[in-house]
Amino acid sequence: MDSGFEKTQDLPNQQITTDTDTRDILRREAKYQKINGLFKWPIVDIDGHHSEMTSWKEVIEYIDDPILLHQAQEFQSRTGGAPGLSNHTPGLRYQDVGGRIPHQQQLGERIRDKTVHRDVTLVRRSMDALGLDYQVLFPGNLLQLGTHPQPRVEAQLALAYNRWLCDNILPFDNRIKTLLYLPLGEPEMCHQIIDEFSNRDGVVGFMVTSVRFKPVHHNSYIPIYRKLEERKLPLAFHAGLNWTDEWTRQTDLFISMHAISFVLCNIVHMTNWIIHGLPERFPNLKTIWIESGLAWLPFMMQRLDSEYQMRPSEAPLLKKLPSDYILDMYFSSQPIETSNIKLAEATFNAINASTQLMYCLTSPIGILIRQAPFMSLSF
């Protein structure tokens, strides 16, 4: 290629595919980090995802119930359909935009290190490339588990997944943390899980998958919240996809459902959480609202304040405006809506982002929202 002109070299990966190494996918981000000196900052990603279905055969072995264990094993051996006992919806594979986002489609990269679970290596690769100090790891498809028609199955799978994660992933790198799944469909199991896992390595709190249809203020959940508050453990509400309720079923494209459902579930839960006075009942229980973006928050603050001031008799536990309670909550940075930068700035100001906003990637291990994205916003 030498013709006497300036020399160049080909990038080693001309095209990123499902087999490309995470470090190569993130190569540009690592470069950006280095140029901007971001490695010097302590950075915590509070919402990383791994593909638990890849390890599903291992996960189901942790099911306690012998009959459900047998069923899960039998389901596992069948081709097609959702992996054993899960209610994973194949239609949601639109997430990779028809193969346009390869790492979302499959993480097929080669891993030679057999001393730790494959997911530990994948997390390490992404954390190292992105300069992360800690990553809070969540499941992927299990975010839909709250709509499983069998609460017993939700509970058993939650227990199995939590045990698998605590045995096989968390102990092998102290930078990997988690907010463990609470199966609200069976409150007794929530207590068992909190009791069993609160002190396990890497467990920094608990998580409710927001795609579920029982109100979060139900009396059966109150002892769970009390227990978390007593133990000084935060509770996260992780939004997710849902294409089955009456509203999202009217959207016949993934883009439409995706835009709405990730916010709608947390709009409902946050409304119930505030209007039923949960922040007054448990003032020291920290809540985190994950993966609904930020643009919904100014709407919630204004809408709930307006309604509350006209109807305080319906929300007698409140001692201040709903927006004041929202200011005490925490939020994740995925996704930050920025097509209108002035609105984004107003949103940051409205929620006191400097103290309440937490960084996250939201990805199947290590994707790819620019590190600390708010650093590059021009306000």
Added chain:
Amino acid sequence: MNKIFVGVESDFEDRGRRVIEYNDLEIGIFFVGGDFYAYENNCVHQGGPICQGRILNRVVELLADDKTSQGLAWDEHDVHIICPWHGYEFNIRTGVHPGNKHARLRSFDVSVEKGEVYVHI
């Protein structure tokens, strides 16, 4: 302006590419429909490696004369490069996002001289 040798024209297949590194600058050179196009390997969304993404035709929705939808189809002329990080798409001939004229890749001139392809930086 620097003139960077990229390769020999005959080495490029239709819809082929070459993604090169020149100092700290990464550039993708694409050959589509007999013409060359070059862009910085830097998605305007979040800085992703846009030039290393998939190349697919633009998807269009077919409307009948009465404006009823007749379904989706590939546009055989418009070719897109798609960012592998988040899915932003850009027309390879223009470097512009199909629905946001402000989302535009940084482009470079390309010349072919005696069968050799050069990008001008």
